[in-house]
Amino acid sequence: MSTSVSDNPDQSRYEITDGGDLVGFVDYTRDGDEVVLTHTEVHVEGKGFxxxxxxxxxxxxxxxxxxxxxxxxxxxxxxxxxxxxxxxA
Structure with missing residues (x-):
């Protein structure tokens, strides 16, 4: 299966898919050049997603x-x- 990570700016989150299925995401807020990573969800454990x-x-x-x-x-x-x-270091 193919794993892919992409930014979804419309939902303010990075998403990870495996074989086309969403398996996790990390939400963010952006204020100028500062990006706060606020919440992570991964729906499949133990695979390094x-x-x-x-x-x-x-x-x-x-x-x-x-x-x-x-x-x-x-x-x-x-x-x-x-x-x-x-x-x-």
Missing amino acids: GGTLIRHAVLDLRGQGATVVPECPFVKSYLDKNPDLTGA
């Missing part, structure tokens, strides 16, 4: 020059475990 979703969203937003603010506990935990995304 949550990590793939957050990694893609953070890299995409940073690539746009945005400052990412991890308000969601899942996002905070993921970034703590993946310092390469935060610039920490």
Whole structure:
């Protein structure tokens, strides 16, 4: 199956699909260059969809020059475990 992550700006969220089926999303709010990741839902556990979703969203937003603010506990935990995304050593 093919996994894909895309921004859905009309719903202010990044979505992850697997084989065309929505399996999760992370909501955000945008204020200028600041993007707050507010809530994450993943409907299929144990397949790495949550990590793939957050990694893609953070890299995409940073690539746009945005400052990412991890308000969601899942996002905070993921970034703590993946310092390469935060610039920490």
